[in-house]
Amino acid sequence: MTRVLLTCEHGGHEVPTELRALFAGAGEVLRSHCGWDPGALDLFTALRPLAHLALEGTTSRLVVELNRSLDSPALFSAFTRDLPHAQRSHLIDEHYTPFRTAAADAVATWRADRPSVLHLSVHTFTPVLDGVQRPMDIGLLYDPARSWERALVEAWEQLLNAAAPDLVIRHNEPYRGTDDGHTTALRAAHAVGYAGIELEVNQRFASADGLRMDERVTGAVVSSFQALLAHPVATTP
Numbered sequence: 001m002t003r004v005l006l007t008c009e010h011g012g013h014e015v016p017t018e019l020r021a022l023f024a025g026a027g028e029v030l031r032s033h034c035g036w037d038p039g040a041l042d043l044f045t046a047l048r049p050l051a052h053l054a055l056e057g058t059t060s061r062l063v064v065e066l067n068r069s070l071d072s073p074a075l076f077s078a079f080t081r082d083l084p085h086a087q088r089s090h091l092i093d094e095h096y097t098p099f100r101t102a103a104a105d106a107v108a109t110w111r112a113d114r115p116s117v118l119h120l121s122v123h124t125f126t127p128v129l130d131g132v133q134r135p136m137d138i139g140l141l142y143d144p145a146r147s148w149e150r151a152l153v154e155a156w157e158q159l160l161n162a163a164a165p166d167l168v169i170r171h172n173e174p175y176r177g178t179d180d181g182h183t184t185a186l187r188a189a190h191a192v193g194y195a196g197i198e199l200e201v202n203q204r205f206a207s208a209d210g211l212r213m214d215e216r217v218t219g220a221v222v223s224s225f226q227a228l229l230a231h232p233v234a235t236t237p
Contacts, residue, residue: 002234003110005119006051007103009066009182011041012058016094019063022079026062031210033126035060038203038210044122046218050226051120053106059095066099067121067181074180100182107186111193116237118152119196120225121183124213125174127204136170138221139200141177143187148237149177149195155233156197156224164220174200193237 013036015023029035041056048054057066062077069075075096076088083091107117127134140156142149157169175198178184183196199221205214228234 002116002118002229003053003106004051004229005103005106005117006044006047006054006122007099007119007182008037008040008044008056008122009099010037010061010123011044011056012036013060013062014058015060015063016091019080022083023062026079030060030062033124033203035062036210037122037124039201039206039213040122040124042206042211042213043124043199043201043218043221046213046222047120047122047225050222050229052110053102055099055102057095057099064091064096066096067123069180069185070096072180100185103182104186104189107190107194111190114193116148116193116235117190117195118229118234119183119186119194121181121196121198123198124201124203124206127202129174134174134202135168136173137167137202137205137217138169139171139173139175139198140169141172141175141183141198141200142196143178143184144172146187146195148233149197151233152195152228153197155231156228159224159227159231160220163224164216167217167220195237 013030044056062079065075110117140153142153144150160169183198186196205217
């Protein structure tokens with residue numbers, strides 16, 4: 001039986017109390033796509049019943065970036081990268097390590113008992129970046145060199161198209177599935193039996209406050225992912 005790990009790395013724009021003075025006047029950027037993934041937590045919550053383990057991060061990515069490696073220059077933002085080493089280490093210990101360790105430990109435990117693991121990492125993306133319009137509605141990010149991931153994405157795309165034929169779906173857009181991230185790190189630790197897919201949904205479907213995702217889009221994503229879990233490809237890595 002395939003185990004499902006569900007994560008949401010950018011579910012909120014919370015700032016720890018001790019850093020609020022540092023972010024004074026930064027409310028607008030915190031609430032923008034720079035500070036979190038609007039709509040992602042609502043989508044994650046709808047998908048949660050399908051997961052064996054669901055982990056959400058609600059600390060702003062501008063505090064510490066849960067979807068980057070510890071050695072990434074993007075781990076800390078312009079707000080936090082110049083903090084003293086001890087303070088940055090504290091942020092890692094408090095926010096980054098518990099999230100990433102819980103996911104890594106779950107995958108390692110499940111793989112030790114031989115079941116395969118499907119990891120869905122839930123994200124949203126801004127419709128326009130640096131003045132360039134992004135035409136897709138949904139992006140499915142994966143490593144094309146991993147045959148199980150490729151097969152899962154191809155099957156899921158078909159199921160999504162059946163659920164919502166008008167949605168524009170792209171593979172490895174608006175980002176590459178092999179870029180530094182949570183799924184990339186877990187792939188490195190598990191050569192077989194693990195599939196990491198990042199779901200990217202256009203933020204144009206999110207409410208103005210970012211707390212809700214369009215119900216039709218959410219319904220299509222949830223119903224198609226549920227169908228994917230029942231599909232033969234989900235059990236044959």
